Amino acid sequence: MSRLQNGVVESLSLGSEWVPYDLEEDRDGTLWVVGRGVWRMEEGELVREARFSDVVEARFAHEASNGDLWIGTRRGLYRRRQGAWRRYTLDDGLMSEHFVSVYEDARGVLFFGTHGGGLHRFEEERFFVYTRDHGLPGEGIWRILEDDLGFVWMSSDQGIYRMARSDLDGIAAGTRARLDALVLTETDGMPSAECSSGSPGGWKMQDGTLWFPTIKGPAIIDPSTFSLNERPPPVRIKRVMADGEALALDGTASIAPDARMVEIHYAALSYVASEKNRYRYRLEGYDRDWIEADRRRFATYTNLPPGTYTFRVVAANNDGIWNEAGATYQFRVSASWYELWWLRVLGALLAGGIFAFMVYYRKKWREARETARALRKEQERTVAQSRQLAEQAQRLQEIDRFKSRFFTNLSHEFRTPITLIHALVDDLLAERAGTLSEEARSQLEVVCRNTRRLEHLVDQLLDL
Known part of the structure; x- marks a missing residue:
């Protein structure tokens, strides 16, 4: 690490294996340096913070609007308030102790990205975690940025996610069940879907554009010119098979009692980046909840008990617009003589x-x-x-x-x-x-x- 002072560049050596990840200057003028350990600048010299061992790899330092200093590490999340440190771990409701990024909005709400533990929200001294169960496309979040149009953007190793800030608030408040997320990959012009987890893993420029580094170069997004496919995709049942034998698609099909496997193939008729179409389905009379199929276009059921079933499937287009009506298919599994x-x-x-x-x-x-x-x-x-x-x-x-x-x-x-x-x-x-x-x-x-x-x-x- 080097320091420029009075036109002179001075090298600050902290060991051959020590690499700083992030710098943060607090409101008292103290410079915090995090990497393999946590350091602070005192009278022109870097002093190791005794609370942290040099084997703790810290990824970011952030001073919140209320004066708290947050430091994310591979072993938990630390907060410094009025000189006292507190460590947050799995026992405090976290889904992961490996923290990668942080973002604070204008209201003082903090969002933390983790390595495999989803998106953590800290508000009013309480954590809330967004995971795949809430519609988060992936649970590794490298960088979090918010544009001027009410959307939050997150980089990951699977692309860049975009979701409405109102959806995030609604899920945390319990008024909404799932996120409608847009996922950008190479098909949208990105050099690579795998973004960098370094610091910083993204930046919002003065003109409102968002820059995210990938392993093949930067991906630049202008949210103001970003087009949205607002047409819900039509959904169709394409084929139904019982032990490899095709069934009629009209009426209520009857399946023999000895049938072992039923396959239902479906598709969303949206051809704008069709590889991004997403599905969820449910077999009424068998499935208790909706099954998130992501991009998979078939459902398989084995050894269904006798009865009448209705299969429902809904789909979202490449921009996350869902057709909630979807398509349905009804069939009946006959009973064996001993099941009459x-x-x-x-x-x-x-x-x-x-x-x-x-x-x-x-x-x-x-x-x-x-x-x-x-x-x-x-x-x-x-x-x-x-x-x-x-x-x-x-x-x-x-x-x-x-x-x-x-x-x-x-x-x-x-x-x-x-x-x-x-x-x-x-x-x-x-x-x-x-x-x-x-x-x-x-x-x-x-x-x-x-x-x-x-x-x-x-x-x-x-x-x-």
Whole structure:
């Protein structure tokens, strides 16, 4: 790298393998140099920025309108705000960490081109990524320029893309689904479709023309004189084949159930750069979404299930003007005998009956098992109760025997002395031992009566 100062050219050496890619002077007058590492000019000397390793290859430096400094590298996107650096990677919603170019519009919206990761838009502290799913022709963006007519131009290794700025805004806002992109290649006069990814990869001149370097020289575009093919191309179904056999194009064709492959060929009847015509198609009843066919002019389906299908195809001309009505073709795939609806219904009923029987059998089996389990528990409880009753009966018998022995012994023990007493009293009353006084006789009669009473009670106890 060389510096011209006071009419003197001075060479600044930063190593034999060090090649600067971009220079940027910020609002503070600091010159930033990026390449294999990031450097800044301080007091006439280049000082390496400590945040970056010398193995980090930086591709551009750009100071945004709000004062942020952006540096794109092969390992992510860096932003410097108020002296603090922040690195953006895949974890922040990026589709690639290899950044190549940057463009800022008048509103402060930033667009970043990547190597294989699509076009990144940064607005209100949020990234939005345009990819092929949004209609971007390619996902490698080398340079981004905006003309004075509301179009954004991007260079790539497949040509130069042009799309309306309003389309880009609509997709980011969610009000539009796809981009209508124009692709310029050698057929439009470019020396080569492969553009250069160096810095800068393009430039907008004061007269409004856009210059893009290619591997075979510059491509110069004047947007004000650029003609637009505004006629939507008519679309026709050219040929339909089922396993190599042509089908009729009128009416609803019938395809045999054993057909393995169906091919539908179509074409857009636009012959201005017809190689740039683009297509998308959808088989209603089979495809959930539209299939982007790009420049391919046929669709192939294999092993389609029985049913009636409608094939729809739409096309865009070389300038991206779409014929949304397109062309349609209806056909029916017949069912094999084992695919007939009544046979399927019968099979479903049979399977349902078997399933219902199995459910019923399983239910009854569970009920029987639960009943057997309940009976077993009841039997076990009955046996336990019987055993308990038997034990209680045995204890009662023992108690009865004990009671009998007790009362028997007790009765005999009482009866013997009572009998002796009664006999002695009878002898005394009979005056065998001598004459009794009236008072003694009266007392002995009382004793005699009570002994008889005791004998009667003992007899009752023995009976019990």
